[in-house]
Amino acid sequence: MKKEFRISYLVVFSLVICISLFFLTPAHAKRSLVGYTAASGSIEAIYVNAFKKKYPDIEIKTMNFSSAPVTSRLIAEKSNPQCDVIFGLMEIYLKTLKNAGAIEPYERKEAGKIGKEFKDPDGFFLNEYVSLMAFGSNTKLLKEKNLPAPKTWDDLAKPIYKGMINVASPAQSGTALTIFTNFYDMYNGWDYIDKLHKNIFQYNSSGGVAGRQAARGECVIGMTYDFALLLLKNEGFPLEVVYPPKTSYAAEGSALIHGAKNPAEAKLFLDFLVSKEMMELVGKEVTVVTRTDVKLPEAWKPQISKLDLYKLKKDYDTTKFADEWSKRYSK
Secondary structure, three states, X not given: OHHHHHHHHHHHHHHHXXXXXXXXXXXXXXXXXXXXXXXXXXXXXXXXXHHHHHOOOEEEEEEEOOHHHHHHHHHHOOOOOOOXXXXXXXXXXXXXHHHHOOEEOOOOOOHHHEOHHHEOOOOOOEEEEEXXXXXXXXXXXXXXXXXXXXXXXXXXXXXXXXXXXXXXXXXXXXXXXXXXXXXXXXXXXOHHHHHHHOOEEEEEOOOOHHHHHHHHOOOOEEEEEHHHHHXXXXXXXXXXXXXXXXXXXXXXXXXXXXXXXXXXXHHHHXXXXXXXXXXXXXXXXXXXXXXXXXXXXXXXXXXXXHOOEOOOOOOOOHHHHHHHHHHHHOO
């Protein structure tokens, strides 16, 4: 009888140990973080690699989309979020996510170092850098075609550049949405965009593609964000980078996803994005960062104070504007 009791006791004890081990998380298990981004591949890599180096115990996975698709995806997933943070997304889309209830407020540890104009007043998002909109002209093709180098937005609408310009679609790209909402705003309607449309050879799905196409000679002129063009020029491509009068711009930032499954890790990542260490690294790729105590190298950066930056007269509904643009210009 005692022998039987001892065997039963050992069986029960073993089962308890097995169940406990099954439910307990091993101390060495990695923590997780999932991020969505619309940043350029080079900026995404800077963020991710630096974060991995600082927090090797956190396994970070990212997915890269164009701005409009990632915004739509986050809104569709808000009842069951599949990521923890959104980063490298233009402010106009971050406002859409805020209004849709897809992100939630989080006060960064060093938010005080960021310029007031780059922070959502309710704390839902914060911008880390600014993209300036410009265009790059392939100097070799201009010479071959005996064409003058364009200097202004008005120049791009001239008939001599018919079929020579590439730009992303504002229905898919935040870069293009910034460019076209600014055109609509500064020219008071669709007339200028109608003229420009006649000169467009191709609308792309991603903002930086047009710059690469112009650099490689696949089109004469590519309209995109400035640092994509400047990097290509520095690599030796025959590009003239132009900041036209009334230069449009877009602040790009990050936010905590509402109901994130890994909120602690997400907050660490968001804090890291605004750190001086991180801003200095990103400053090697972009022309403007938002932290006030970070000085950027001047080698190929424009004199920002001398640019004629254009500020929108009003806010635009991203979905409505993109839909109207698509009705008018999508083939």
